[in-house]
Amino acid sequence: MASSLINSHSSSTYGSNPVKKGEVRLNEMGSEVVEGYTCKPKDFDASRPIMHYKTLLLLCDDERCGKAGKIDKATHLRDILKDMDLNKGENRIKISRTGCYGACRYRQVCQVTENTQANGEPKNNALWLKHTHQYTDDEWRNIFKLLVDGKILVNELGDEAFIPMKVYS
Numbered sequence: 001m002a003s004s005l006i007n008s009h010s011s012s013t014y015g016s017n018p019v020k021k022g023e024v025r026l027n028e029m030g031s032e033v034v035e036g037y038t039c040k041p042k043d044f045d046a047s048r049p050i051m052h053y054k055t056l057l058l059l060c061d062d063e064r065c066g067k068a069g070k071i072d073k074a075t076h077l078r079d080i081l082k083d084m085d086l087n088k089g090e091n092r093i094k095i096s097r098t099g100c101y102g103a104c105r106y107r108q109v110c111q112v113t114e115n116t117q118a119n120g121e122p123k124n125n126a127l128w129l130k131h132t133h134q135y136t137d138d139e140w141r142n143i144f145k146l147l148v149d150g151k152i153l154v155n156e157l158g159d160e161a162f163i164p165m166k167v168y169s
């Protein structure tokens, strides 16, 4: 196996040389480059940190949740965040798509994760918003504003906005 590994940097494959079927190539961070892709950073820096976020919204985009919304919700929300200037900086809100959480009956599910290592609000961490495909743009904007202002979402939106979670005590 090791002999078939090709270091994508040293072999000068940052150009248009995608990984072929059966080929195993590692990028500089030691991750396998996916078939059909080329690891091609603009300004290569193996130790560059990932971008800061205050809040990470994990939006389920799997079979059932994805169909609940009629639009590409993640892209749409990113556009709103850009418009609110929350796509960068210390209050950045990041949107990521996920697979099924096994909570499809509450679709479209969106987990709120706060960056408690930095400036995230711990009380908003690990909350699960439900039926988010029914939210209007104004409702999303309101949620983004509440997050930036460090408001406690449960106090502002009420329990009914969230998926209840069994807690062991």
Ligand code: FES
Pocket (backbone or CB within 6 Å): 060, 061, 062, 063, 064, 065, 066, 099, 100, 101, 102, 103, 104, 105, 107, 109
């Ligand atoms: S498809 Fe979203 S929770 Fe199952």
